[in-house]
Amino acid sequence: FPRQCMTPEILKSRACCPSLTQEISDPCGFSLGRGQCMPVTIDSRPHGSQYPYVGRDDRERWPTRFFSWTCLCTGNFSGYNCGACKPGWTGGNCDQPVLAVRRNVLDLSAAERLRFISALNMAKRTVHPVYVIATRRYEEIMGPGDNTTQFENISIYNYFVWTHYYSVSKTFLGAGQKSFEAIDFSHEGPAFLTWHRYHLLQLERDMQEMLRDPSFALPYWNFAIGGSKCDICSDDLMGARSNFDSTLISPNSVFSQWQIVCEHIDDYDTLGTICNSTEGGPIRRNPAGNVARPMVQRLPEPQDVLLCLELDLFDTPPFYSNSSESFRNSVEGYSEPSGKYNPIVRSLHNLAHLFLNGTGGQTQLSPNDPIFVLLHSFTDAVFDEWLRKHSADISLYPLENAPIGHNRQYNMVPFWPPVTNNEMFVAAPENLGYMYEVQWPKRALNITEVITITIVTALILIALVFAFATCVIQGRRNKDEWNQPLLDDQYIHYSEEYEKIQNATHSVV
């Protein structure tokens, strides 16, 4: 939540509507016509039966356990106090369009690579200018004393890690009780794509602000290249493998110095606490090194992307990790790329995570490895291509009965101000101020097409051979016919000459 809203008084008021001007009684830039303080709207439709509790988790009916009033901004204004612009707009009045172009990280020049890595490193070291994180559940958020609350500052990049951790953490059911595990506000459901889209957009916008460059764009990693080589694991990009420890990053990369957050999952689960901003151990990464699971030692194939793009339905009941014929479940990677659910399969996004075999392969920790940013940028590019290819309508996104947090109108956890899944189910270039520069692979032919093309080619060849043979035979005949009279003439001519010579010879004799 915004730092400004974390005083005991504002928490108790249940309204987080900061002022944009110096006037305390001017919430949300109201006097400037930018917005006003309004009640939060929440999704009240039924969710799937996976989560059986009511009132046990702060993330239910998000964000109303904490706040029921928020800034609602007008026109192109947005943000926690309506002081920012909607994605795709910039300038003091948010009336200038801007488009960030997300490119293949391998296409960046040496200077662009350096700039991107430096920007990530800066985000890791810069305190978030707006947001602070809760380190306790709501029940324990006040104190100690009357004047404090359990919130902490955090860096821009670690905030990105923390929001992912918070969305996947388990439900604490009480001391000594096992936490409830079948809950995830950002995976295994239709919100997988919309949630991660907003997650990236937030980081991109935070970095644009930090760099004062509204056109800064996150690049992507095309992980669908097959084979077992991590092509972005070089020291000028995400870091090569260390020569000293094969599960660490080379000391020549700045990422070898990054320390991860949220690593003590078991402690949070048993104590009922929440990950804080304390940094700990290094990023671990061992691409293709999971010898116990040979199936995750290879990256997805280019054709896998094309297969999932063919699926017409965005998601299918039960809108979960066992959905079949679901584009979302295929690109997320719990089913075969062509859509068939298979419990032992890991494909596309999931396979890319598991291939990394380390920090980037564990859901609660994965964004600590900056490869996460590039991996999800490509996953989002596939989502955007699917939206474009299928001219997708919001009616394809389930309104109800998806797992908790995944219904169309649910406010994505833990983002503030509230933003629904609905708002991210739109084509990015026209609505969100960014686009992808991608060369999609060419479609491979299916077996029927291969057989048809082989037969047609064979028939054409036979026809050509036949036509050629006919021409040759015809040519010979014609040649014979043309030559015959000439020979005859010559023959007559020579015969007459011969006769004359004979006669002359005889008369001499």
Ligand SMILES: O=C(O)c1cc2cc(O)c(O)cc2[nH]1
């Ligand atoms: O086991 C999986 O399929 C799996 C691992 C993993 C890690 C991660 O960070 C994700 O975001 C998803 C995911 N799936």
